[in-house]
Amino acid sequence: MLRINDVSKRFVGRDKITTAIEGVTLDVAAGEFITLVGPSGCGKSTILNIISGLMPATEGETIVDGKILRGVTRDVGYVTQQPNLMPWRNLIDNVSFPLEIDGVSRPERYRRARELIRLVGLEGFEGAYPNELSGGMRQRANIVRTMIYEPKVILMDEPFGPLDAQTRVVLQDLLLNLWTRTGVTIVFITHDLQEAIGLGDRVVLLSARPGRVARIEQVPLPRPRD
Numbered sequence: 001m002l003r004i005n006d007v008s009k010r011f012v013g014r015d016k017i018t019t020a021i022e023g024v025t026l027d028v029a030a031g032e033f034i035t036l037v038g039p040s041g042c043g044k045s046t047i048l049n050i051i052s053g054l055m056p057a058t059e060g061e062t063i064v065d066g067k068i069l070r071g072v073t074r075d076v077g078y079v080t081q082q083p084n085l086m087p088w089r090n091l092i093d094n095v096s097f098p099l100e101i102d103g104v105s106r107p108e109r110y111r112r113a114r115e116l117i118r119l120v121g122l123e124g125f126e127g128a129y130p131n132e133l134s135g136g137m138r139q140r141a142n143i144v145r146t147m148i149y150e151p152k153v154i155l156m157d158e159p160f161g162p163l164d165a166q167t168r169v170v171l172q173d174l175l176l177n178l179w180t181r182t183g184v185t186i187v188f189i190t191h192d193l194q195e196a197i198g199l200g201d202r203v204v205l206l207s208a209r210p211g212r213v214a215r216i217e218q219v220p221l222p223r224p225r226d
C-alpha cells in the first residue's frame with residue numbers, strides 16, 4: 001500500500017546542512033497498523049511529512065497504492081497532534097467540512113459524518129462546539145474528520161501526546177476499534193515505546209543517527225477483524 005524507497009531529507013540552512021533522515025526504506029502492507037518510534041529529533045515527523053506529500057524529499061520516492069506521490073492526495077490523511085477544529089462550527093459541521101468543500105449535499109454529508117461520529121463514541125455530541133468538548137473528544141473528532149474522504153492511509157503524529165494517561169488509553173482503544181472496522185492502513189508515530197508496542201502490528205525503531213532504521217518484527221498478535 002505504501003512504500004518509501006531510499007528516502008533522504010536534508011535541510012539546507014545558512015551555514016549548515018541538517019540531515020534529518022538518510023536512506024530510509026519502508027514498506028507498509030494494506031491494512032497494516034505500523035508504529036514508528038524513536039527519540040525526539042530522529043526524523044519521525046520528517047518521514048510523516050514526506051509521506052503526506054506536504055514535504056518533498058531530497059532523494060528517493062514514495063509510492064502510495066502503486067502511484068508515485070507528487071504532492072498531497074486524498075489517498076493519504078494526516079492527523080496532527082493538535083485537533084485544529086473550527087471553533088465556530090459544531091462537531092458534525094467540523095467532521096463533514098471536507099465534504100462541504102466538495103459540494104456534497106447536507107443530508108449526505110451528515111449521514112457519512114454520523115457513521116464516523118458513532119464509531120468513536122461521540123453520538124449525542126453532534127451539535128456541540130469544540131469548546132464544549134474535552135481534549136480527548138476533540139481529538140476523536142479530528143481523527144474521523146480525516147477519515148471522511150476514506151483515505152487509504154492515515155498518518156498520525158503523536159495524536160495522543162497532549163492527553164492525560166487515562167484519556168490516552170480510551171483513545172488508543174477507540175483507534176484500534178476504528179482501524180479494525182475500516183481496514184485503513186495506519187502509520188503512527190510516537191516517542192513512547194509502550195504506546196508503539198501496544199498499538200502496532202509492527203514497530204519500526206528509528207535511531208537518532210540518520211539512516212539507522214531498525215525494524216522489530218512483532219510476534220504476530222491476531223486481532224479479530226470484521
Ligand code: ADP
Nearest residue numbers: 011018019020039040041042043044045046047
Ligand atoms: P522527530 O519528529 O523525530 O522529533 P524531526 O523529523 O522533527 O524529528 O527532525 C529530524 C531532524 O531534522 C532534527 O535534527 C531537526 O532539528 C531537523 N529538522 C526538522 N525540520 C527542520 C527544518 N525545517 N529545518 C532544519 N532542520 C529541521
Ligand code: ADP
Nearest residue numbers: 131132133134135136137138140166167170171
Ligand atoms: P475523553 O475520554 O474523550 O477525554 P472525558 O473523559 O473528558 O472524554 O469525558 C468522559 C465522558 O464525559 C464523555 O464521554 C462524555 O460522556 C462526558 N463529557 C465530557 N465532556 C462533556 C461535555 N462538555 N458535555 C457533556 N458531557 C461531557
